[in-house]
Amino acid sequence: MPIRDAALLLLGHGSTLNADSSAPTYQHAEELRRRGDFAEVHVAFWKEEPNFRQALRQTGRRQVYVVPNFISSGYFTEQIIPRELGLTGPVTRLGGRDIFYCQPVGLNPAMTEALLRRAGEVVASSEEKIADPAKTACLFICGHGTSLNDNSTKIIHEQAEAIRARGLYADCQPVLMEQRPFVKDWHTLTDCPDVVVVPFFISDGLHSFEDIPVLLGLTHNIKEQGFTNPHCEKERRLWYATAIGTEAFIADVILAQVRQFQNEHLETRNLGDAMGEGPDIGQELVQFMEQTPSPWKIGEIAIRPTQDDSYHLLHQDDLESDPASLRILPSPEDLRELIRLDREGNFRPLRAAPNLRRGWLLHAQNLPSLRLALDYLYPAALANWTLWKQSTLPTTPWRETAERQTGRFRIVREIDEAAIQELVAHVCRPGCLKRRLWPPTAQLVEALPSEIPLPCPEACNFLVGKAREKLKGPDEE
Numbered sequence: 001m002p003i004r005d006a007a008l009l010l011l012g013h014g015s016t017l018n019a020d021s022s023a024p025t026y027q028h029a030e031e032l033r034r035r036g037d038f039a040e041v042h043v044a045f046w047k048e049e050p051n052f053r054q055a056l057r058q059t060g061r062r063q064v065y066v067v068p069n070f071i072s073s074g075y076f077t078e079q080i081i082p083r084e085l086g087l088t089g090p091v092t093r094l095g096g097r098d099i100f101y102c103q104p105v106g107l108n109p110a111m112t113e114a115l116l117r118r119a120g121e122v123v124a125s126s127e128e129k130i131a132d133p134a135k136t137a138c139l140f141i142c143g144h145g146t147s148l149n150d151n152s153t154k155i156i157h158e159q160a161e162a163i164r165a166r167g168l169y170a171d172c173q174p175v176l177m178e179q180r181p182f183v184k185d186w187h188t189l190t191d192c193p194d195v196v197v198v199p200f201f202i203s204d205g206l207h208s209f210e211d212i213p214v215l216l217g218l219t220h221n222i223k224e225q226g227f228t229n230p231h232c233e234k235e236r237r238l239w240y241a242t243a244i245g246t247e248a249f250i251a252d253v254i255l256a257q258v259r260q261f262q263n264e265h266l267e268t269r270n271l272g273d274a275m276g277e278g279p280d281i282g283q284e285l286v287q288f289m290e291q292t293p294s295p296w297k298i299g300e301i302a303i304r305p306t307q308d309d310s311y312h313l314l315h316q317d318d319l320e321s322d323p324a325s326l327r328i329l330p331s332p333e334d335l336r337e338l339i340r341l342d343r344e345g346n347f348r349p350l351r352a353a354p355n356l357r358r359g360w361l362l363h364a365q366n367l368p369s370l371r372l373a374l375d376y377l378y379p380a381a382l383a384n385w386t387l388w389k390q391s392t393l394p395t396t397p398w399r400e401t402a403e404r405q406t407g408r409f410r411i412v413r414e415i416d417e418a419a420i421q422e423l424v425a426h427v428c429r430p431g432c433l434k435r436r437l438w439p440p441t442a443q444l445v446e447a448l449p450s451e452i453p454l455p456c457p458e459a460c461n462f463l464v465g466k467a468r469e470k471l472k473g474p475d476e477e
């Protein structure tokens with residue numbers, strides 16, 4: 001079966017504190033959706049909605065390619081993702097579907113091209129140029145480095161070696177934040193008068209915006225005004241790029257990772273039908289709209305049909321507003337910016353929080369476009385609602401969610417049932433429109449006839465973060 005009949009599921013880490021973390025995963029998913037290489041493109045995150053456990057519910061496609069948008073293989077790609085998605089190897093037969101688990105994005109050989117492009121772009125976009133990089137410039141590929149996982153540094157060394165072999169730069173070396181060769185020693189590692197540094201990270205954040213610039217000796221935060229390339233540091237000219245994960249070419253790298261998987265695993269397989277045995281979310285939604293009067297409601301959103309068989313989405317509080325006074329959003333992708341911040345301009349980690357901004361109207365041209373818009377607004381909510389209607393939505397008790405937490409979040413295992421009830425009273429009851437189905441805090445799911453309720457099948461990462469905060473105090477990114 002060609003990949004245009006299959007779904008792509010792109011997995012990122014995400015964050016409950018920082019909107020930049022998931023942005024590249026959304027960016028590449030949107031680009032691949034726009035190209036139409038796959039029948040459907042979905043995203044899921046470890047720390048954001050939709051989470052990994054709900055990831056596969058978003059599609060009923062018979063074949064799903066899962067690509068981790070991670071730099072290297074390791075703990076997340078080898079343990080967390082297989083466990084959360086129920087994968088047993090490169091090919092997993094799950095609920096009548098084939099799930100194809102590809103290698104992480106950072107491991108594809110095409111990543112070398114992405115690094116070279118990013119390095120070329122950062123110099124091209126500055127006023128000063130490098131006349132002949134093969135004679136005067138050293139390219140540093142900058143990673144985190146950790147003694148816990150050799151793979152994360154191995155790939156950085158390999159990429160530096162591959163670029164060095166091409167001879168496009170006088171030199172190319174790996175540098176690391178927490179291991180040798182250290183970023184802070186960059187000026188002792190090369191004699192080149194021109195230096196280009198590309199952070200080998202999936203997203204921009206604290207490391208690329210603040211930590212690495214400080215280690216390089218740059219005086220400006222890259223996000224602050226006044227940051228321009230190149231810098232004069234240690235009598236060299238230094239260009240500093242943003243994280244490689246935001247490079248547009250990564251969409252091609254993701255596609256290359258799927259093609260590589262096909263070459264390695266699928267040559268002799270019988271590829272079967274396009275649709276699997278999963279719930280038909282589109283059909284359920286159509287049936288609901290045929291059987292109930294409009295406007296239909298979901299969370300804070302109202303949906304109105306239009307005369308040309310398309311749909312208008314807007315905030316319910318704007319239903320009586322003059323449409324001419326509303327800002328028109330031309331495509332579902334425009335919602336990504338809208339849902340990031342609440343009415344006061346603060347980061348909005350909880351999608352079902354009742355603080356969505358007003359004053360806009362989205363024209364969804366067809367059913368797939370409507371579904372995509374609702375997935376931006378309430379990730380995986382349609383899938384959960386469909387399963388809930390069919391009485392097949394799995395729920396996860398708090399104890400099980402707590403036991404799955406790792407690293408800094410492992411401590412929430414200490415929270416008992418009484419404490420979680422108390423936390424829910426503070427976090428969920430006033431601050432979320434979803435209805436909990438998970439023990440010990442399960443509640444009745446009630447909805448008006450034209451309303452799609454938002455079931456909550458398990459404690460979300462936001463609540464887990466609050467549970468940690470209860471024990472350890474406020475968190476930092």
Ligand code: SF4
Binds near residue numbers: 350433435462463
């Ligand atoms: Fe909302 Fe609470 Fe469910 Fe999180 S756990 S999605 S805050 S109801």
